[in-house]
Amino acid sequence: xxxxxxxxxxxxxxxxxxxxxxxxxxxxxxxxxxxxxxxxxxxxxxxxxxxxxxxxxxxxxxxxxxxxxxxxxxxxxxxxxxxxxxxxxxxxxxxxxxxxxxxxxxxxxxxxxxxxxxxxxxxxxxxxxxxxxxxxxxxxxxxxxxxxxxxxxxxxxxxxxxxxxxxxxxxxxxxxxxxxxxxxxxxxxxxxxxxxxxxxxxxxxxxxxxxxxxxxxxxxxxxxxxxxxxxxxxxxxx
Ligand SMILES: Nc1nc2c(ncn2[C@@H]2O[C@H](COP(=O)(O)OP(=O)(O)O)[C@@H](O)[C@H]2O)c(=O)[nH]1
Ligand SMILES: [Mg+2]
Numbered sequence: 001x002x003x004x005x006x007x008x009x010x011x012x013x014x015x016x017x018x019x020x021x022x023x024x025x026x027x028x029x030x031x032x033x034x035x036x037x038x039x040x041x042x043x044x045x046x047x048x049x050x051x052x053x054x055x056x057x058x059x060x061x062x063x064x065x066x067x068x069x070x071x072x073x074x075x076x077x078x079x080x081x082x083x084x085x086x087x088x089x090x091x092x093x094x095x096x097x098x099x100x101x102x103x104x105x106x107x108x109x110x111x112x113x114x115x116x117x118x119x120x121x122x123x124x125x126x127x128x129x130x131x132x133x134x135x136x137x138x139x140x141x142x143x144x145x146x147x148x149x150x151x152x153x154x155x156x157x158x159x160x161x162x163x164x165x166x167x168x169x170x171x172x173x174x175x176x177x178x179x180x181x182x183x184x185x186x187x188x189x190x191x192x193x194x195x196x197x198x199x200x201x202x203x204x205x206x207x208x209x210x211x212x213x214x215x216x217x218x219x220x221x222x223x224x225x226x227x228x229x230x231x232x233x234x235x236x237x238x
Contacts, residue, residue, distance in 0.1 A: 071183030
């Protein structure tokens with residue numbers, strides 16, 4: 001049944017020239033008919049040109065210009081996937097922190113769920129080589145989010161997820177306010193409020209070997225306030 005589904009993988013990129021070709025090759029080698037959309041914010045290192053040079057109809061690039069941003073890039077990718085009739089949308093990073101080999105399991109999990117999260121903090125999940133301050137921050141963020149918003153998930157900040165089309169259609173994507181880290185929390189919170197069944201699949205998250213993280217402290221502080229804003233402004237219906 002699942003092989004009849006149209007599955008899109010949306011990968012936001014900024015300066016991932018060191019990773020993108022190898023990642024796309026791994027995705028294309030999976031025995032799944034994935035359609036891949038790289039959403040690139042005009043990376044100066046030519047990430048988008050690399051995707052185009054691969055000349056594979058299953059791996060395309062959406063070039064964004066203007067303000068760059070992880071959240072808006074993902075949203076543009078999701079809009080395109082909906083427009084092109086994707087049944088399932090997988091979101092993942094380009095830096096090999098999210099192992100392509102976990103995708104079949106994520107897809108399988110959406111048989112019984114609307115959102116399947118590749119999770120570091122459920123039983124059997126974990127992180128490899130991640131600096132201890134990043135682990136501490138991520139753990140704290142997840143406990144904080146759960147305490148304030150009550151989303152039934154142990155890893156609400158993971159960007160490795162598979163969504164069923166029906167749940168993405170229910171979200172008013174234009175209304176999403178956050179960028180960066182809280183973007184993932186907002187997307188999950190809105191999904192949960194819209195009635196999504198959420199499930200978690202354990203993953204081992206590896207720190208990137210090549211390229212640089214784009215995290216910055218301003219983003220972290222903004223996210224803390226954003227979670228409170230979400231709590232104050234959005235409520236579970238019924
Ligand atoms: N299009 C786009 N992608 C971004 C932007 N910032 C980060 N990314 C991508 O989002 C993913 C996660 O970013 P990363 O820097 O690895 O964040 P970290 O894993 O939290 O350190 C990677 O694929 C990045 O290339 C951005 O401003 N625009
Ligand atoms: Mg990363």
